[in-house]
Amino acid sequence: MKTDKLSFRTENKEGLTVIHLSGELDLEVASQMRTAMEPLVELTDRKLVLNMRDLKYIDSTGIGILIGIVKARHSRQAPFAVEDVSDHIRKLFDMTGISRFLASAH
Amino acid sequence: MKTDKLSFRTENKEGLTVIHLSGELDLEVASQMRTAMEPLVELTDRKLVLNMRDLKYIDSTGIGILIGIVKARHSRQAPFAVEDVSDHIRKLFDMTGISRFLASAH
């Protein structure tokens, strides 16, 4: 799936699915992001990782989506993490308090 | 001389001065451009060339400055040319009719 604004690249590893996000995760692409993540959240036998190296922008809309994923994976007892988070996005995660729930990936 | 918007790099060759423009040449930097070109226009024993490879924007303000240089060099019987002109800028030069006066550089 790919738009100009936000795109996803999937990397399948042993017991692990890494989704590389690139672009901007804002209100305009929120439903596209939710749709893309829905089936992945159900893969409970694999760890799910969001790689944020090329994510240029996120705000409370995106953080809200992450909270949804955190809760869905927790209730399914399946692991979830983010990796390669930029300093600016890390700051937003720390401010809002979501960092605690985004176990480091490795 | 260097601002964020328009910068100049001078390359001195045998009998030739090449000024590499980069950035945007618009109304905001017009007087800066005129100031930078004034002494160069007087070097009548050398050919003067403006390299436009990294020039991202020009409009009638910049074309007006080029007309001034064309006339000043002509009245001093000194050669002047532009080189590495992008398709878009070439189109503006052709539309306005200044192309004829900007002998190709080599």
Added chain:
Amino acid sequence: MSRNNIQGKVEDENSMAIDNNVKLTVPALPEFVDLVRLTLFGLATKLKFSFEEIEDMKVAVSEACNNAVLHAYEGADGHIEVEFAWAEEDELRITVRDQGVNDSSPELTRKSTLHGKSIEEIQSGGLGLYLMQALMDHVEMNIENGTAVTLIKRRSAAERV
């Protein structure tokens, strides 16, 4: 419930179709013209105009803004308002307005260029209105409590999606 979509107007039973529009107001100073270009770039990209069409519009809109900066306010403070409007997805109408003084004629006869002139005859200046006309599909100038220049660009067929 009806929502305007970026691709064009949506009509429903209860409301008249309205144009989509974006407006930007900046001080009439040289250093703000590139902000107009930046906003134009962002919007025209959304509307799927081609790179070349966007470059053409950037120059035409800057020419109109330069004129407002240089001629309208005679050194006093003033603003430029740029309105971008589109009803159909393939036509962008840009109006550049100032509240300044304009003693020129609003009749846009085809302006002269450097073509056919000798090097002694050519002069700096006077190319702005010509470039607006050459780069856009339609140009109008309205002088009344200031100047309003309307610039229309149609997206080429090849770019339509």
Added chain:
Amino acid sequence: MSRNNIQGKVEDENSMAIDNNVKLTVPALPEFVDLVRLTLFGLATKLKFSFEEIEDMKVAVSEACNNAVLHAYEGADGHIEVEFAWAEEDELRITVRDQGVNDSSPELTRKSTLHGKSIEEIQSGGLGLYLMQALMDHVEMNIENGTAVTLIKRRSAAERV
């Protein structure tokens, strides 16, 4: 003759000092919020805010715009007006206005976050006002014929030139 300069207001004998300002109006739709960010970026760069300060402002302003898009117009068409004003060179005041409905309280008590909550307690939503407060130096909300959120950011001393 006095001219406002981008670096701040200029006073002369005859006229009161006025604030410099740039205004952008866009439809209250999700796809226009990034246009607000683009204009903010262009302007804040001119004003020599640091990269990090600009990123902070982008998020805060987007949060205010997202709220106007999501809550103000209840599905009907509407616009968001974003005004950027600066009198001193080191303070940018951004006001995000809509003409919609707002039933919430304008008193900005410190909003809650996910800190100290268990995974079962945390919920999506409700972080927008918190982030505006955390990322800006000052935030005000005014509810009257719609909502006006004023966001103020001071440029850090290290960035001053």
